Amino acid sequence: MTAPADLGVPANRPWQIPAAPAVFEARxxxxxxxxxxxxxxxxxxxxxxxxxxxxxxxxxxxxxxxxxxxxxxxxxxxxxxxxxxxxxxxxxxxxxxxxxxxxxxxxxxxxxxxxxxxxxxxxxxxxxxxxxxxxxxxxxxxxxxxxxxxxxxxxxxxxxxxxxxxxxxxxxxxxLPPLTDSQARALFERYTGTERLRSDPPAATEIVSSCGGLPLALSVAAARLRTRPRRTLAREAAAYGRWTSTGGSSTDKALSLNAIFEVVYEGLPQSAARVYLACGVHPGPFVSTEPLAAALGRPVGSVEDDVDELIEANLLTETGEDRFVQHMVLHSDARARARTALPGDEQERLGRSFAGWYLDRVLAADEAIHPHRTRYATRARRSKDFVERADGLAWWREHLSVIRAVFSEAAEHDWDDIVWQFCEASWGYFLHHRDYRPWIAMNERGVLAATRADLPLVQARLRSQLGYAYAKVGRYDKATEQNLIALRLGQQENDGPTQATALSQLGRSARGRGDLDGALDFYRQAADLQERLGIPRGVALCRRRQGEVLSELGRYSEAMIELTAAATVMAGIGDAAQHARSAMALARIQAAEGRAEDAIGRLTESLRTVRALDSPYYTAEILTALGNIELQSGREQEGAGHLAEAQALYADGGDAHTGAPGDGTQP
Known part of the structure; x- marks a missing residue:
């Protein structure tokens, strides 16, 4: 760049700025x-x-x-x-x-x-x-x-x-935020040259991703490649991947970006630096002031002041009400500093404190979402309750990525007492959202934790939860295996509810394999045991499942008796979700008997109920039943619309659902 031509201004016209960058991604x-x-x-x-x-x-x-x-x-x-x-x-x-x-x-x-x-x-x-x-x-x-x-x-x-x-x-x-993926790739291509980039597109993508959208990081990577023309993209990608994932540094100082943040960190007040290190220990994609304050043992207001200090230093970014994130390179820097600056026992104490805080909130949310279930886990902190069920669901959805990250951290550190409680407390949310793959992985780790902790009844509960998920994805042999172990544990501990749950889940697996008579037998055994134990909701759940099987067998009169009894109990105890599901089974029988209008009316009322509950999975179930009956009745537009909405809800929840009748809920 050169100074503009003389426009009649003083000769002392300074032109001090450096040249504009030769390679630049326009913003x-x-x-x-x-x-x-x-x-x-x-x-x-x-x-x-x-x-x-x-x-x-x-x-x-x-x-x-x-x-x-x-x-x-x-x-x-x-x-x-x-x-x-x-x-x-x-x-x-x-x-x-x-x-x-x-x-x-x-x-x-x-x-x-x-x-x-x-x-x-x-x-x-x-x-x-x-x-x-x-x-x-x-x-x-x-x-x-x-x-x-x-x-x-x-x-x-x-x-x-x-x-x-x-x-x-x-x-x-x-x-100014980091570059988007497309911007970062375009800039990297201009730095390195199209031909070099095309030599190994997957490795180039990995390098771009590792640089986190930072032009400085991209320029460092490109400079290294220009000065090492024989160095493969794959080798460079591996080097950057190691640093990004571990927060470690290379012997080549050009590879490490820690120095970018060194002066800023060193200039922080001691308390703010401590919060920065705590952010490095925190495993989630975002953090809030309350868990930071709990982990650090400080008042929330004091931590808020330090969070403001970190925001001011661009070491944290505020993305919502009491929600703060760190760019991945910053988080890597914070984790690396925490490993160096904090003793191992202090890192573990902070990590367990974060896990404990989120466990308390998960338990509180589960109590609001699924109040009818007895629990083995107990809340140690009792920070605050969720007044409404919807509040618990909303909090869970907002924090789901953090919950999963905290759980993974606890599982990796073998914090068994925290792991199994997370698994049990996640049941209510899972019932309404049904993301099976992470749920199965979570409960497999939970079973191991409960086994190591020598908690047979907890182990049985988590095995039944795991078996439920296996059955819902068609892995009936695995489901049966888990529930037979749960049944044995219940018998070993002489615990009737555990045995009843396992029997009911064995019925689910038998039904899935097409053994309807076997399913009826398991459900009846479970119902009889629940009756002797004085657990009316458990009896009602088993009777609803018996009614569904009897309906599949074409024994509609018997099915109506079971389903009506189940609906009556659920209405009496205020379990709106299970009442709606009993009504759904009754509506299917009405449609099969030629009373489609009655069935549509019943399902429309049930749909209003589950929508009010903010339950995506149960809403999808009702929509599927309603849409199928509407199509059979010639209401093609309404039916197609309801089925499309149902499939969208199933897909959002990660459920590969085919529209077949559902058969249950909690074990």
């Missing part, structure tokens, strides 16, 4: 935002571009200033303020000395004090139409004395911190 949305702030504003425009280290803040600013160079006839001032360097950042007084000299002041005339230099700078810039780039600012205090007075001036500040207090000075803020 149209953010460039347009800078254009708007420059052209639509009045007076001095102050823009703060913030983001994590290496995200491309300086490149964006340089590219924009380069393309707008003709609009700044009085020049462009530039200073690297050194906010991320290991040595102390630039002193604003020294920066002002350089600026004043560039604007034509004699060194001998420049005042000695910061305040006087700032005043002289404002005087020198008052009538200028110019731009400034204050790159990598360390603080508001560093920037404020450097602000010019010109009303036709734009000041672009880049920083790893948000510098929110500059809002008092009229600042506008632009938060």
């Amino acid at each position: 149209e949305r953010f460039t347009a935002e800078l254009d708007r702030l420059w052209h639509d504003g009045t007076g001095r425009r102050l823009v703060v571009v913030s983001g994590v280290g290496g995200v491309g803040k300086t490149s964006l600013a340089l590219d924009w200033l380069d393309r707008r160079s003709d609009e700044f006839p009085h020049g462009i001032l530039y200073s690297d303020l050194g906010g991320a360097r290991e040595q102390p950042p630039e002193d604003p007084g020294e920066v002002l000395h350089g600026f004043l000299t560039a604007l034509g002041s004699s060194p001998a005339e420049i005042p000695s004090s910061l305040d006087q230099r700032a005043a002289a700078f404002r005087t020198a810039t008052a009538s200028r139409r110019m731009a400034m780039l204050l790159d990598d600012a360390a603080s508001v205090a560093q920037v404020r004395p450097l602000l010019p007075a010109g009303q036709e001036t734009v000041v672009v500040v880049t920083s790893r911190w948000r510098l929110t207090d500059l809002g008092i000075d009229g600042a506008q803020f632009v938060d």
Whole structure:
């Protein structure tokens, strides 16, 4: 870039900015935002571009200033303020000395004090139409004395911190996120060359992914490849993958991005640094202040202050109400620092504390979602309850990715007491969402945990949960195996409810294999045992299942007796979901007997019930039954619509459902 031609302005027209990057991924949305702030504003425009280290803040600013160079006839001032360097950042007084000299002041005339230099700078810039780039600012205090007075001036500040207090000075803020996948790949291709990229597309994709959308990381990877023309993409991908997954560093310092964050971390207050390390121990994709406060043993308000400090330093990003995320490279840095800075027992204590906090919330949510079930797990913390069932479901959906991450961490560390409780407490949510693959994997680990913990009844419960899922995906031999073990454990411990659950689940497997008489026998044994134990809901569940099997056998009169009895009990105890499912089975019999209108009316009422429960799986079941009956009755448009909605709900939940009648719920 060259300075614009002389437009009748003073000869002392500084042009200090470095050349714009030769390779740059355009950020149209953010460039347009800078254009708007420059052209639509009045007076001095102050823009703060913030983001994590290496995200491309300086490149964006340089590219924009380069393309707008003709609009700044009085020049462009530039200073690297050194906010991320290991040595102390630039002193604003020294920066002002350089600026004043560039604007034509004699060194001998420049005042000695910061305040006087700032005043002289404002005087020198008052009538200028110019731009400034204050790159990598360390603080508001560093920037404020450097602000010019010109009303036709734009000041672009880049920083790893948000510098929110500059809002008092009229600042506008632009938060620059990492590149999208497509942007990152395009930039990497320009760095490395299309031919090199095409030599191993999967490895190239892995490298791009490992760099986390950071232009700095992509440029480092590309530079290494350019200087090592014989190095394969696969080898480079493996090296980056090791660092990204473990947070480790390479002997080649160019490979490690930890240094990007080193100065920012070292400048944190001790309490905020401690929160940063705790974020590194936290396994989930996002974190909230309450679990951080619980793990650190500090008041929530105090932790909120430190979270604000981390947000200000771009070491955390706020994405919602009390929801904060770390870019994956930052999280890797935090994990690496935690492993180095914290003793092993302290890392485990923090990890178990996080797991305990989420376990308490999972248990509370499960109590609201499925209040009719007895539990072995107990809440130790009792932080707070969910008043409404919908609140528990909403919390669970929002935190599902964190719950799974915390569970995986607990399982990997063999925290058996936490693992089995997570499995039991996940039952209510699972019933309404049915994501079978992760559920099976979860309960397989839960069974191992309960076995190692020598908790036979807990082991039996989790085996029946596992067997339920196996049966629902057609693995009936596996389901039978699990429930036979559960039955044996129940007999060994002389626990009637455990035996009844296992018998009922054995009935499910027999029904799935087509052995309807065998299924009836298991269900009746379970119902008789539940009756002797005085568990009316258990009896009702078994009678509903008997009614469904009798209906499949064409024994409609007997089926109606069982299903009506089950519906009556469920209505009496307030179990709306199971009442609706009993009504669904009754509606199928009505349709089979030629009373389609009665069946449609009953199912329409049941559909309203399950929609109100916010239960995707049970809603899909009712929609399937209703849609099939509507199609059979000539209501093709309504039926097709209901079946399409049902399939969408099944797909969203990860259930490869074919529309066959369901046969049950909890063991």
